[in-house]
Amino acid sequence: MSEFDAATAAVEAALAAGARYADARVMYRRQESMTALNGEIEELVQDEDAGLGVRALVGSGWGFFAVPDLGSARGAGERAAAIAAASASVAGPAADLVPVPAGSATWASECLVDPLAVPLSDKGDLLVTATAEARRAGADLAEGLYHIWDTRKWFVSSEGHRIEQHIRECGAGIAATAVGEGETQRRSYPAFRGQYGTRGWELVDELDIGAHATRVAEEARALLTAPQCPAGQTTLILGSEQLALQIHESVGHAIELDRILGWEAAFAGTSWLELDRLGRLTYGSELMNIVIDPTIPGALGSFGYDDEGTPAARRYAVHNGQWVGVLSGRDSAAVAGLDYGGSVRSDGWARLPMVRMTNVGLEPGPHTLDEIVAATDDGVYMENNRSWSIDDKRLNFQFGCEIGWEVKNGRLGRMLRNPTYTGIGPRFWRSMDMLSGEIVTWGTPNCGKGQPGQIGHTGHPSAPARFTGVRVGVRG
Amino acid sequence: MSEVDLAAQVLDLVRTLSGPGTQAEVLVERRTLALTRFANSYIHQNVADTTTTVRLRLHRDGRTAGGSTTLTVADALRDLVQRTAAASRLCPPDPGWPGLAPPSPVDEPVAVDEDVIAATPADRAARVRAFVDACAGLPAAGYCRTAHGTSAFANSAGQSALGATTQASMDGVARSTAADGAARLAGPRLSDVDGAVLGARAAAKALAGAEPIELRPGRYEVVLEPLAVGDILQSLALYGFNGKAVNEHRSFVAPGEEQFDESVTLVDDPTGPGQAGLLFDAEGTPRRPLTLVRAGVTEAASNGRALLGGASWGAVPQNLALLPGHGAAPAEVPGPAADSSVLDLVTGVRYGLLVSDHWYTRVLDPRPLVVTGLTRNGVWLIEHGEITRPVRNLRFTQSYPQALAPGGVLGVAAYSAPGASHWDLASYAAPALRLAGWNFTGGVSG
DSSP, X not given: OOHHHHHHHHXXXXXXXXXXXXEEEEEEEEEEEEEEETTEEEEEEEEEEEEEEEEEEETTEEEEEXXXXXXXXXXXXXXXXXXXXXXXXXXXXXOOOOOOOOOEEEEEOOOSSOGGGSOHXXXXXXXXXXXXXXXXXXXXXXXXXXXXXXXXXXXXXXXXXXXXXXXXXXXXXXXXXXXXXXXXXXXXXXXTTOEEESSOTXXXXXXXXXXXXXXXXXXXXXXXXXXXXXXXXXXXXXXXXHHHHHHIIIIITTTBHHHHTTTTTTTTOOOSOOGGGTTSEEOSOTTOOEEXXXXXXXOTTOOSBOTTSOBOOOEEEEEXXXXXXXXXXXXXXXXXXXXXXXXXXXXXXXXXXXEOOOBEEEOOOSBOXXXXXXXXXXXXXXXXXXXXXEOTTSOEEEEEEEEEEXXXXXXXXXXXXXXXXXXXXXXXXXXXXXXXXOOEEEEEEEEEETTTTEEEEEEXXXXXXXXXXXXXXXXX | OOHHHHHHHHHHHHHHHHOTTOEEXXXXXXXXXXXXXXXXXXXXEEEEEEEEEEEEEXXXXXXXXXXXXXXXXXXXXXXXXXXXXXXXXXXXXXXTOOOOOOOOOOOOOOOOOHHHHHOOHHHHHHHHXXXXXXXXXXXXXXXXXXXXXXXXXXXXXXXXXXXXXXXXXXXXXXXXXXXXXEEEEEESOGGGOOHHHHHHHHHHHHHTTSSOBOOXXXXXXEEEXXXXXXXXXXXXXXXXXXXXHHHTTOSOOOTTSBOSOTTOOEEEOTTSTTOOOOSBOTTSOBOOOEEEXXXXXXXXXXXXXXXXXXXXXXXXXXXXXXXXXXXXXXXXXXXXXXXXHHHHHHTTOXXXXXXXXXXXXXXXXXXTTEEEEEEEEEEEEEETTXXXXXXXOEEEEEEHHHHTSTTOEEEEEEEEEEEEEEETTEEEEEEEEEEEEEEEEEETTO
């Protein structure tokens, strides 16, 4: 039985069992990851998983069932419909789906060098060499890692979708930890858990992680004796990697329509955004232009079609500081009276597709980091995330970074350890008065959401930016 | 094919395809998970899946590799062995390989609950219905979950083990305009999960949260309810008593030192009340209750085989329990405290806060385990032993071990709530705690 045949059988069985809509995804995913510690390989794991997940709508109730065996596709469709029928015993409002053109399609992410075809010995040598170098340069713990995902999906819906996609993703990074008296300090490159994209091994080659091993080790050791980041209110300049996570946490999750509608209230939380203010709310300064764009070539949140068969499309979430768009799915959009979905994805065949970030990030600003620093008389510059926390409405955040520098009279000054900053999302974004055009699209491979838990892959175009009147230096 | 047979088949394939000198360990896990999720007082997501995962780790000629598959047909298992063997040949040497777990008896599996195994979507929906109805018109959200699994382990040194688990859980909130109230329970039996009791508790807390006041950040005496203490235990497990972190000097844990208040005893116990842990670990080593802290003195961290040999494989306590204090059996009480064992602690506080739950806690400074996060699902002011009024959520930045340090714990409740915090088979059993100080560093609204 082909993958499309199995998915079709599942959909047909769900319809025969009473569903008024059904869709099914067959997914096959291979993963490979390697970690190295202090010049030795720590772990190499190669995983594969495959199966079929089917979703059925009976009345206003959804049901989902997943099996690893494609031969059980019809039974899975029937089970999904039966689960949906049980949902009707505690029923909500009528469920509708915004229309999406049906049809057949194929899509594949850009990949110049198949990462799974690169010899393991080459990949191992890369991590061994880089971590050995960091160890020599003073790291007590020098860690390196790469991760590869190779995913094939076959999607069929009762409306006539028949879509095949092949998405290859990979990335890598290194980190150096220095152990001091009662504390540790860490520096990483290029980001605190590596950099990832929907690209081939050429991405890892471009990162050139070995070239940064000495620097991160030296900086980690230097941080042990650097002065603490002072506490107070000041001008804050963020590097693009940290701002990417700021976007992820305080914009990306806040504009998820399922949160806004209360569907995630018990766990992930809701949102401070209220739907009746869409198009009429000032989110940030006029420099703030946030785009939802799963079409960016090579970005980690890119795809051809989401897991409901909606074609990838670019749209503004925030335009000139005004909130204008959300991340949505076909059912949540219908509830909200919107006419677009396109942001529904699942973490594998055994998980229900749900509203997830795609690529959510900034359009470039008019400045450079050098110009931002030069224009700052007194402030702090922070780089690379170390810790993140935000409340269940996505308002109150507190971030820790790996490293900071004081900024005095337009120049970077002393290195600062344990830099932190805290604030309230819209106040923070409204204080952004300088934004660089040096955009990097950072990949976040570990976005958690949902019950059962799902891990999402997202991308975030970001650039250095300046914020005024920010509270920094919060400590326990 | 049973999980035991699958594990044996993979070991046979290793012998055939990779040669007799190969050391191999196989873990086969079959899990059935069903979760009925509700929001705005109706079921909006309702899912189930059955998955079998075969994990293989093998070591040959000084090199190690691991892999897994969810495909259990013969060709897929053969492919798993071949690609893992091929990967091991291409890997750099692994000097830290600790060897396989030797044959040693594993305790008999704990009896599973047939009601969990037989639970239907209608059974879960009935509990959701009861929770929603008990919320008396307040919007309700949460889930009811049933899960069962069988795990079989075998290695080429002759060790084998079989285990089975069941778990039923319910976790929900009732939502008022000012605050949510939460109730949560997880355990090995479906009969433990009473939607009506949990819904009523969540609603009582939500109603008690109306018109909260803003409170200045600062250091306050606190009574932390079991949900919040469960979060502390989870952080202690992941970052403190994690053997890899200890080995790499990233953890505060120092065996032999008096690092906690004498009222604190921590045990990693897969057989403890309400726990549903396996009786062997992923390397086939039998798991038995392990005391990590006894009367305030740190005794051990959680170690895998490689750690015992000096290498760096990690191990995290899976079923961490803070042992409760002595006192009367708890009873449901009206008001936000909900449970008489919590109220017993409240009566001793002259001025402080009652905190229901923590949210989005992350490590800010790893070694001293300074954590930042927020309160959630209810905070109340305590004045002269009485809960007087609700308080808006607060952000805290606090070293967890410092909060539990000698002199820091002013009371441990007599009742330990199972499943106060849980994910998959890991769960934490926590009583409420009265702590001398907790460092609140901001208000949620700024």
